[in-house]
Amino acid sequence: FVTALDEGRGTAAEVARHARRANDLDRAVTASVAAGDEAMAVGGVDEAADHYQQALELLEGGDRADRLGIELSRIAARAASALTAAGHGVRAGQLLARHLERLDRGDRPDRPAPGEPDPARARLLTAYAEVLALTDTELDPVAIAAEAVALSPEGESRVRAKALATHARILGNEG
Numbered sequence: 001f002v003t004a005l006d007e008g009r010g011t012a013a014e015v016a017r018h019a020r021r022a023n024d025l026d027r028a029v030t031a032s033v034a035a036g037d038e039a040m041a042v043g044g045v046d047e048a049a050d051h052y053q054q055a056l057e058l059l060e061g062g063d064r065a066d067r068l069g070i071e072l073s074r075i076a077a078r079a080a081s082a083l084t085a086a087g088h089g090v091r092a093g094q095l096l097a098r099h100l101e102r103l104d105r106g107d108r109p110d111r112p113a114p115g116e117p118d119p120a121r122a123r124l125l126t127a128y129a130e131v132l133a134l135t136d137t138e139l140d141p142v143a144i145a146a147e148a149v150a151l152s153p154e155g156e157s158r159v160r161a162k163a164l165a166t167h168a169r170i171l172g173n174e175g
């Protein structure tokens with residue numbers, strides 16, 4: 001396993017599988033994310049969702065995400081997008097709700113001061129609003145999208161652009 005992993009042979013999905021079996025969990029995480037991205041690029045949304053969720057499982061607890069420079073909110077949003085595209089909107093909403101809860105209760109070294117932008121929370125809220133707009137729920141996707149905009153960084157950023165576009169789309173759908 002180790003030689004094949006060191007030489008980077010095979011697809012990202014193969015590398016992820018072999019890395020997990022070899023207990024090289026750091027490599028398994030990065031390969032799982034890459035495999036999810038590859039699957040999304042070719043329309044393999046179910047497979048992408050599986051890869052992203054495997055990466056999230058390996059990133060739970062510990063400091064692996066920080067060590068690898070991986071932002072959990074990005075992977076959670078990608079996983080939710082893949083789940084939604086695969087027709088699993090309820091599961092996507094549950095995944096995002098769990099990650100939002102973790103942000104709230106966790107000891108985040110990147111926690112902004114009250115009233116300051118929070119890109120991680122804004123990213124998750126944007127994805128959550130998108131999912132909620134497609135599912136039957138008591139929660140208000142308009143309010144959640146508005147909160148995402150409020151928490152997104154000012155100026156030109158992908159997080160803010162996505163939050164604004166999502167908020168506008170949801171407002172448009174609400175009439």
